[in-house]
Amino acid sequence: MVPFIYDAIYSDLDLPERHRYPIQKYQLLYQWALAHGANNDQFIRPQPLTWSQVSIAHSDEYINKLINYQFDKKEWRKVGFPWSTQLLTRTLTSAGGTFETVKTALRSGIAIHFSGGYHHAHHDWGSGFCLINDLAISALLASQENPSLKILVFDTDVHQGDGTAVLLKEHANIFTCSIHGERNFPFTKAESDLDIALPKGTQDAHYLEVVQRTLTSLVSDVKPDLILYDAGVDIYRRDDLGHLDISIEGIYARDHFVLDYAKQHGISVAAVIGGGYQRNLSRLILAHAQLLRASHHVWDTTE
Numbered sequence: 001m002v003p004f005i006y007d008a009i010y011s012d013l014d015l016p017e018r019h020r021y022p023i024q025k026y027q028l029l030y031q032w033a034l035a036h037g038a039n040n041d042q043f044i045r046p047q048p049l050t051w052s053q054v055s056i057a058h059s060d061e062y063i064n065k066l067i068n069y070q071f072d073k074k075e076w077r078k079v080g081f082p083w084s085t086q087l088l089t090r091t092l093t094s095a096g097g098t099f100e101t102v103k104t105a106l107r108s109g110i111a112i113h114f115s116g117g118y119h120h121a122h123h124d125w126g127s128g129f130c131l132i133n134d135l136a137i138s139a140l141l142a143s144q145e146n147p148s149l150k151i152l153v154f155d156t157d158v159h160q161g162d163g164t165a166v167l168l169k170e171h172a173n174i175f176t177c178s179i180h181g182e183r184n185f186p187f188t189k190a191e192s193d194l195d196i197a198l199p200k201g202t203q204d205a206h207y208l209e210v211v212q213r214t215l216t217s218l219v220s221d222v223k224p225d226l227i228l229y230d231a232g233v234d235i236y237r238r239d240d241l242g243h244l245d246i247s248i249e250g251i252y253a254r255d256h257f258v259l260d261y262a263k264q265h266g267i268s269v270a271a272v273i274g275g276g277y278q279r280n281l282s283r284l285i286l287a288h289a290q291l292l293r294a295s296h297h298v299w300d301t302t303e
């Protein structure tokens with residue numbers, strides 16, 4: 001069975017009414033998994049990160065400001081969440097979940113995090129619902145434990161992984177790739193090791209061709225031991241923030257390709273669900289569930 005990493009705290013955050021962030025989606029995805037054959041033994045509950053672990057990617061000054069509620073109004077507006085101790089606990093637990101996913105994937109070949117992908121968090125500022133960069137922190141912690149480990153961060157969320165790109169820029173054994181919407185947030189793009197910007201309205205056939213060609217050439221050039229995969233579903237045509245024209249079948253095909261290709265090449269995959277923004281939660285959950293379906297078909301069935 002594919003290991004799933006989840007904590008009920010992911011959906012446990014009080015937000016103002018009509019807030020754009022679909023905070024319930026984590027719990028709903030967990031319920032979807034249980035209703036579709038996952039069993040309780042499959043789930044691993046993560047340890048929250050410590051602030052000292054967070055400091056592998058973020059400045060002490062930033063961490064102190066965050067803990068002590070010392071951002072100014074402009075900084076909070078950029079983040080998009082109201083401050084609370086609940087937010088801090090959730091943030092540390094979710095980032096701990098991504099690190100747990102990495103460790104589990106290195107043991108099992110695959111692990112899926114029912115959260116994660118806070119790729120807009122930078123060294124000393126937060127942005128776009130991202131306070132600390134779970135992808136960069138987890139890659140750096142894994143690299144600290146095993147310096148020879150080669151990691152590919154393969155970010156297919158519709159928004160560029162700008163924070164991740166900057167935070168991992170100087171690291172020789174970590175390669176960052178972002179495939180994202182060209183005219184979308186963040187409007188000032190950072191420089192990943194490889195960026196592919198797609199025009200508005202991109203459809204399945206072209207999208208899948210780009211994902212397949214890119215991953216194939218990266219596996220051959222980078223030779224990663226681990227792929228840290230951001231499977232954001234804001235590429236979906238019904239997404240409120242996406243601007244691409246990808247179908248549910250296209251999301252499944254992308255996820256299936258990435259997981260299957262990695263498995264065939266003996267590369268571990270730590271996947272996070274990433275972004276996805278819709279008021280219609282059942283449709284949003286169905287989009288995120290494609291990653292679970294794909295993992296089941298690649299790893300649990302033998303036909």
Ligand SMILES: [Zn+2]
Nearest residue numbers: 157159234275
């Ligand atoms: Zn996104």
